[in-house]
Amino acid sequence: xxxxxxxxxxxxxRRRYVLCYVAGMIxxxxxxxxxxxxxxTIYGMNDGAFGYNLIIFAEGVFAxxxxxxxxxxxxxxxxxxxxxxxxxxxxxxxxxxxxxxGKFAAAxxxxxxxxxxxxxxxxxxxxxF
Numbered sequence: 001x002x003x004x005x006x007x008x009x010x011x012x013x014r015r016r017y018v019l020c021y022v023a024g025m026i027x028x029x030x031x032x033x034x035x036x037x038x039x040x041t042i043y044g045m046n047d048g049a050f051g052y053n054l055i056i057f058a059e060g061v062f063a064x065x066x067x068x069x070x071x072x073x074x075x076x077x078x079x080x081x082x083x084x085x086x087x088x089x090x091x092x093x094x095x096x097x098x099x100x101x102g103k104f105a106a107a108x109x110x111x112x113x114x115x116x117x118x119x120x121x122x123x124x125x126x127x128x129f
Contacts, residue, residue, distance in 0.1 A: 003115070004098075008076065012075050018075060021068075021114065023119060033126055034129075075110065
């Protein structure tokens with residue numbers, strides 16, 4: 001099953017959607033930093049202005065992880081659902097339940113990997129600004 005999870009993860013990472021997803025995360029990080037710069041120019045260097053504006057800005061961004069999970073599921077599952085009739089080197093001896101659990105595990109690993117990329121990207125872009 002580990003071989004199947006690895007092959008599914010490798011197939012998911014080769015898809016063009018992953019690059020679009022990472023580009024979207026980087027664009028969102030740049031926009032967040034630009035909005036903080038705009039808040040500084042509008043409100044000045046008042047104490048608490050940064051925290052208040054960041055919380056208001058974050059309220060609009062809380063919905064993004066929900067939509068993000070839909071994209072990650074589409075990246076992993078794609079157009080083909082696990083078909084037990086398809087037999088290749090990765091699916092030999094796996095039942096339909098194990099195929100779905102393998103896809104689910106690959107989606108969890110991919111989401112963790114994309115989370116790390118998002119955090120590193122956000123910190124890196126923040127340091128640049």
